[in-house]
Amino acid sequence: MPEVPQGPEIEGPAPTSARAIVWTRRRTAMSAFLRRFARSRSGMFGLFILVFFVLVALTAPFFFPRTVLDVTQATGQPFSPPSLEFPLGTDDSGVSVLALVCWGARISLLVGLAATVLSMFIGTTVGISAGHYRGFGGGALDRLTDWFLVIPYLPLAIVLATVLGRSLLNIIIVIGVTSWPGTARLIRAQTLSVEGRPYLERAKALGAGNVHQMTKHVLPNVMPLVLANTTLAVSISILSETTLSFLGLGDPDNVSWGSILEQGFASGAISQGAWWYLGAPGVCVVLVVLSFNLIGRAIEEILDPRGDAH
Amino acid sequence: MALLEFDDVSVTYRSRGADVPAVRNVSLSVDAGESLGIAGESGCGKTTLTSTVLRMQPKTARVTGEVRLDGQNVLGLSWGKVRALRWAQASVVFQGAMHALNPVQRIGDQLAEPILLHSPKTSKAKADTKVGELLEMVGLPARRAQAYPHQLSGGQKQRVMIAMALACGPRLIVADEPTTALDVMVQAQVLDVITALVKDLGVGLVFISHDLSVLSSTCDRIAVMYAGRVVEEGPAADVFDRPKHPYAGALAGAFPRIGDTRFRYAPAGLPGDPPFPGDLPSGCPFHPRCPRVEARCSATEPELLAIGDHKTACLVAQDEAVQA
Numbered sequence: 001m002p003e004v005p006q007g008p009e010i011e012g013p014a015p016t017s018a019r020a021i022v023w024t025r026r027r028t029a030m031s032a033f034l035r036r037f038a039r040s041r042s043g044m045f046g047l048f049i050l051v052f053f054v055l056v057a058l059t060a061p062f063f064f065p066r067t068v069l070d071v072t073q074a075t076g077q078p079f080s081p082p083s084l085e086f087p088l089g090t091d092d093s094g095v096s097v098l099a100l101v102c103w104g105a106r107i108s109l110l111v112g113l114a115a116t117v118l119s120m121f122i123g124t125t126v127g128i129s130a131g132h133y134r135g136f137g138g139g140a141l142d143r144l145t146d147w148f149l150v151i152p153y154l155p156l157a158i159v160l161a162t163v164l165g166r167s168l169l170n171i172i173i174v175i176g177v178t179s180w181p182g183t184a185r186l187i188r189a190q191t192l193s194v195e196g197r198p199y200l201e202r203a204k205a206l207g208a209g210n211v212h213q214m215t216k217h218v219l220p221n222v223m224p225l226v227l228a229n230t231t232l233a234v235s236i237s238i239l240s241e242t243t244l245s246f247l248g249l250g251d252p253d254n255v256s257w258g259s260i261l262e263q264g265f266a267s268g269a270i271s272q273g274a275w276w277y278l279g280a281p282g283v284c285v286v287l288v289v290l291s292f293n294l295i296g297r298a299i300e301e302i303l304d305p306r307g308d309a310h
Numbered sequence: 311m312a313l314l315e316f317d318d319v320s321v322t323y324r325s326r327g328a329d330v331p332a333v334r335n336v337s338l339s340v341d342a343g344e345s346l347g348i349a350g351e352s353g354c355g356k357t358t359l360t361s362t363v364l365r366m367q368p369k370t371a372r373v374t375g376e377v378r379l380d381g382q383n384v385l386g387l388s389w390g391k392v393r394a395l396r397w398a399q400a401s402v403v404f405q406g407a408m409h410a411l412n413p414v415q416r417i418g419d420q421l422a423e424p425i426l427l428h429s430p431k432t433s434k435a436k437a438d439t440k441v442g443e444l445l446e447m448v449g450l451p452a453r454r455a456q457a458y459p460h461q462l463s464g465g466q467k468q469r470v471m472i473a474m475a476l477a478c479g480p481r482l483i484v485a486d487e488p489t490t491a492l493d494v495m496v497q498a499q500v501l502d503v504i505t506a507l508v509k510d511l512g513v514g515l516v517f518i519s520h521d522l523s524v525l526s527s528t529c530d531r532i533a534v535m536y537a538g539r540v541v542e543e544g545p546a547a548d549v550f551d552r553p554k555h556p557y558a559g560a561l562a563g564a565f566p567r568i569g570d571t572r573f574r575y576a577p578a579g580l581p582g583d584p585p586f587p588g589d590l591p592s593g594c595p596f597h598p599r600c601p602r603v604e605a606r607c608s609a610t611e612p613e614l615l616a617i618g619d620h621k622t623a624c625l626v627a628q629d630e631a632v633q634a
Contacts, residue, residue, distance in 0.1 A: 022434070198409040205364055205404075206424045207396035216423070220414045 036302045043298025049291035053284070057105040064099035069255060071095060079274045089276035091260075092267035100260050101280050107256035109288070111172055112238035118176025119237065120183060120230055127187025128214050128222065131195060142188070148181040157240070161249040168251045175240045183229050190222045224300050231296025235289035242285060257281035311381050312339035313514040314363065314400075314482050319375035321358050321367060330588040332358045332371070334538040342481065345508050345515035347525030347546065349561060350535035351584045356518045359535070360484045363400050363516075365392050380481065397424045400482040401475040403504075405490060407468040411459040417470055418455025421445070424477040444473040448503050465496030472503060482514040489524065501528055522558075523565035526550035534558045537585055537595040544620035554622040554631070556602050594625070602626050 037043055067073055074094035082089045088097040130141035148156075157178050164170040194200065195218065203213050238257075244250055245258025246265070260281045269277040321333040333355040340346045348356045361367045362377050365384060376383045379399060387395065401424075404410040411420060421444055422437040432440075442452030448469040459467060468488060475483050485504060489497040505528055508515045519525050525532050525546065532549040534542040534557065542555040553559040560580040582599040585591055591598055597607035606625060614623040617631040 198404060198406060199412045201366070202402075202404055202410045203423070205366055205396055205402050207393040207398065207427055208423075209393065212427065216415075217412055221412070223414075 033302060037298055040298040040301065042294045046291040046294025046298070049287050050295060053105050053109065053288055053291070056102050057109050060099075060102040060106060064096070064102055068099045069095060069103060079269070079272045079277070081274075082276055088280045089274065091263065091274075091277055092269070097260075097276055097280050100255055101257070101284055103255045104257040104260055104281060105284065107168070107251070107254045108238055108241060108258070108285070111168070111175065111241040111256070112234050112288075114172045115175035115179070115237040115241070116230060116233045118172065119179045119233055120226060122176065123180035123183025123229075124187050124219075124222070124226055126180065127184040128191050128218055130184065131188040131191025132210060132214050132218065141184075145181045145184045145188070148178070149185070153178055154243070157244060158247070158249060161244060166249060166252055168254060171241060171244060171250060174244070175237050179233065179236060179240065183226075183233065186225060186229060187222050190225050191218050194218050194221045228296055228300050231292045234292045238285060238288060257285055312378075313342045313344075313380060314340040314516070315376070315378040316359065316362075317376040317378065319359065319362060319373065319377060321355070321362065322372045322374075323368070324370045324372070325588070328588055331590075332538055332587055335375070336535075336538075336540050338533055338540065338543070340482070340514045340516055342514050343508065343512040344531070345505075345517055345529040347517045347519065347529035347532040348535060349519060349522050349525055349532060349558075351520060353584055353587070354535045355538040355587075356535055357405070357486055360486065360516055360518060363482070363484060364396050364402065366402075394428070397480060398428050398478045399480055400484065401478065401480040403468075403471050403475045403483065403485040403488045405487045407471040407488070408459075408464060410471055411467060413459055415458075416455065417445075417457050417459065417462070421455065421470070421474050421477060424474065428478050440477070444477060445470075447476065447507070448473045449499075463496075465492055465499060468492060468496075468500050469503060472500070472507070476507065476511070480513060482516070483508075484516045484518070486518045487520070488517075489519070489521075497524070504528065520561075521565065522550055522561045523567075534561060537590055538587055539595070539623065540614055540621075541596070541623045542621065543614070548620055552620075554617060554620060554627040555596075555624045556600050556626075557596050558622075560601075594623075596624075 037047075071093040074090075076086050076090040076094040076096065078090060078092050078094050080086060080090045080094070086096045086098065088101065091097055091100060126141055126145060130138045130145065132138070133141075157174050160174045160177065161170065164174065200213060200217055203217050208216070241250070241256060242258030242261060245256050246262040248262065250256055250259050250262075258281075261278060264274070264277040264281075316336050316338045319333060319336045320331065323330045323332055336355075336359055338346065338348075348359070350356050358367065358371070362373050363379065363384065365387075367373065373385055375385075377385055379395070384392065384395065411417070418438065418441045421441045425432055425437050425440055438455070441455050445452050445454055450466060450469055450473070454462070454466075459470075462470065472485075472488070475485075488504065489500055492500060501524065504515070504517075507513070515529070517525060517529055522532070522534075526549070529546045531544065532542075532546045533540050534549065534553075534555065536557050542549060542553065542558040549558060550562050553562050557580075564580075580599055585595055585598075591608070593606075593608040593611055594600070595611070597603045600607065604626060610625065612623045612625045612628065614621050615628055617628065622628065
């Protein structure tokens with residue numbers, strides 16, 4: 001074998017570029033964040049529940065093939081209580097409630113998260129702009145927020161869902177577009193308080209423009225509020241999806257926790273005493289909402305540098 | 311040509327339908343490498359006057375006269391030019407540094423902010439180096455750039471604000487009560503940093519304070535303001551040791567010097583409050599509180615006239631100078 005030529009020996013410290021330093025710094029910041037999150041017991045508990053439901057949502061098709069949901073191929077007796085074959089009992093047509101709940105997790109989580117992202121984006125943008133721009137522009141945004149706030153939420157959502165048609169994307173849009181005004185109000189109030197602080201005056205004296213002031217100074221200061229509100233908004237989105245599906249406005253091709261409840265209610269699960277039919281999706285909604293609240297609280301504590309006194 | 315010139319500047323606030331004059335016909339100038347102290351009680355117009363340099367006055371304020379920075383009237387500039395001028399040509403050390411720093415950003419990022427705002431193409435590494443240099447300049451280790459504001463003491467925060475004021479190499483620095491809320495030891499440190507920087511870098515300094523003894527040790531010249539007007543102006547030591555205007559005398563007497571027998575039994579302090587700018591007394595606005603008041607003081611408002619290298623706006627002091 002020919003001898004491998006040796007390169008010139010590198011002397012001195014390892015070469016460091018600015019990029020490498022930035023990435024090292026980011027890695028350290030990330031691992032510090034994870035370490036602190038791991039120390040928060042309630043945060044880890046919430047994360048555990050959420051990961052469990054995400055896994056359930058992702059693996060549902062492997063455990064329960066789509067055909068299991070088909071009422072024409074149902075194997076069980078209607079309204080049979082939990083047993084070894086059907087751990088969460090069966091629904092009114094003999095389909096396993098466990099299979100329904102696992103499939104429902106996919107839609108409920110997807111709609112909940114996507115609608116929240118949309119709602120938070122609109123709410124934060126409108127809120128910060130309304131708080132930053134005084135005069136006509138801010139006033140117009142305020143009135144728009146008021147308008148969405150005073151219109152009863154449910155009729156607006158029903159009308160929108162009817163006009164747009166029943167599909168997964170549309171229900172996300174309907175929830176996102178109708179649930180932002182509360183966030184906008186909250187963010188606007190916080191923006192006004194941040195705008196009154198001397199470091200905003202300093203930023204103006206530095207020659208900062210509107211966009212710079214809003215993104216570099218106001219946004220980081222309202223971010224804990226946005227995050228805290230996101231956890232609430234996820235719960236509200238999941239509940240809204242449940243409500244709309246319960247009213248028959250959900251995507252008819254997909255099972256969600258809301259549509260299970262709707263079907264259970266319509267088929268008389270209450271008078272049949274089929275507690276597992278309504279209880280299973282109900283408990284799932286509660287657990288997911290709880291997990292988001294716990295995680296949000298833990299993240300908020302870590303991200304707020306003022307809580308990091310040492 | 312002076313670096314900064316206030317030429318017959320008046321600022322009027324509109325408040326509940328009435329015009330309130332906060333600053334009235336002030337003319338002052340500062341050269342490069344020179345420091346001007348502005349003294350006076352709260353509400354006499356010190357901050358309002360200097361806020362016009364960067365056009366930071368509130369929207370309800372109406373400014374007349376001219377504020378020339380390097381010969382250019384800033385009051386007539388377009389908005390884009392004002393933004394470019396802010397910090398690059400004149401910067402401010404704010405009153406209360408504790409709150410002028412964003413609590414959720416690292417010190418280094420905030421120091422880099424003016425640099426990146428005025429030359430957005432600066433690389434991160436270059437900005438970091440500059441931030442380190444700025445911190446060392448005010449006597450803080452460069453690694454403190456990683457700290458958040460709450461991890462610094464009050465004096466350190468104030469020094470960060472001074473470092474920030476130097477970030478873009480301005481020609482003029484306005485220090486608005488930079489040592490208020492600091493204890494005397496830290497105050498001395500901060501003052502040393504400021505005076506050393508003015509001498510080393512040759513920038514112009516406008517130093518606002520109500521503490522005449524601080525001004526006399528920091529500044530070349532002092533202007534004393536009362537009710538929106540300059541009532542006394544002259545070399546710092548002269549104004550502090552031989553004040554002509556009774557108000558300047560009262561301010562100087564409020565800070566007795568230990569060991570100086572002249573202060574021992576001299577009455578210190580001044581009765582009453584400064585007048586509300588919207589409802590000024592007739593004649594000399596100081597006459598209701600003046601220990602040397604005469605009958606004519608309530609009839610005519612004295613002009614700011616030169617007595618030697620000293621200017622004063624007091625009828626009694628002016629007559630004494632003429633007789634002497």
